[in-house]
Amino acid sequence: MIWGVAEDVTCDAFLGGRLQILQPRHGYRAGVDPVLLAASIAARAGQSVLELGCGVGTAALCLGRRVPGLALTGVEVQTEYADLARRNAAANDLPLEVITADLRTLPAGLRQRRFDHVIMNPPYFDRDSGTAASDPGRDTALGGDTPLADWLDIGARRLAPKGYLTLIQRIERLPEVLSALQGRLGSVVVLPIAGRTARAPGLFILRARQEGRAPFCLLPALETHIGIAHDGDKDSYTPLVGAILRSGADLPMGR
Template sequence: MTALTEDAFLGGRLCVAQPARGYRAGADPVLLAAAVPARPGETVLELGCGTGVASLCLGARVPGLHLTGVERQPAYAALARQNAARNAIALSVVEADLAALPADLRAQSFDHVLANPPYYLRTGGTPAADAGREAALGEETPLALWLDSATRRLAPGGWLTLIQRAERLPALVSALDSRLGNAAILPLAPRAGRPAKLILLRARKGGRGAFRLLPPLVLHAGDRHRSDKDDYAPEVAAVLRQGAALVWPEG
């Protein structure tokens, strides 16, 4: 990894270095961070933190969090540490595979675990040419193992928050087990009347509540893109530009 870009998030509140070629964070980790119901002073673990965008967006919104990220790619882990330092947000980054976490991390539990697992199965499709991008987007570790690792790291009553492609929903739901309850799925639709392409999941360790499929959050206003300016719905623009929390609909 050589060439880097400097990218602004949250309307310029964060400045993040990312590889010019490779996996590049966009709106997805910002939406993920906005969905985490964290409160000041709580502990947070991000599995597969990449360059740190989701954790840093969360840290910018909620003061006083104890943030830890796990990233298996050394170059991305190094960038996450640098990005945390330059934005003055405390983030401890552990270079490890989530399937083989170090003993000291396995001994800890967290109030929140968040993750943006790779979106694409590699039983079909074409792998990305860049190795870093492929590692971030092409599934090697099964989705069920992501959920198991996350659940094991949660304290009783802790919350798992995860973003994933809508087409992976069957695998995601089948990976939920009795350790997690109060599970809710929020579909993210690009425009009104269009199928959701992404979903957000929240579930609570030890929760007793029933599974809920929520009404979709529509990301963009209007029936199509009409100009060079972005056309995010107001509540989505507040998340992406001002670092607001994502308020989940009731249902």
């Protein structure tokens, strides 16, 4: 399938319409998760950011819209998604360099670079224990064939001294992430994400620092919706999450 034909893609508004994103109609489609990831990055103008597995560029471009003056780079293995990321960057007038490559065989030039922030939204499911999706693009985004430990190792290697690695992932994979980071990065902060009050977290955002020495920090869970159950079709986001999704507000990550 070659995207670019009107019926193959949709144009979706993010950050209250401040960002317009082309994405495949039937492949992997970005939702709330990359927006929350982008909101959690405490980047400053002049810093460099690398997103591994950038897809159509949603997280990197949300971050670029919130924090002007960043040097943004994305790596994406799927050609069609990488092409859409370039188109999205150009259409939104944001400086995202997109490199089409497999994480495990990064170009030599990129392997020589270090970044203040490395961000990622790795596939949520372990390919060895799941069923492949029917759409190839969606299958790669949700499962892929690169182990989570490799994502973390590659990301850590791209960090500048005292740089930050931040990812969003399913809560059941938290032990796997912590194990992979042991002895590599420190000052680990974990923000669980729960759909509603009294529900167990389903996701988490984790931030770790190169050369970090602060003790482990587990933050109170971020609740995305008000109430204990869905109540009709009305918008029920909590004020903080609503501000993140509509206005590009920051998502504090503690220290």
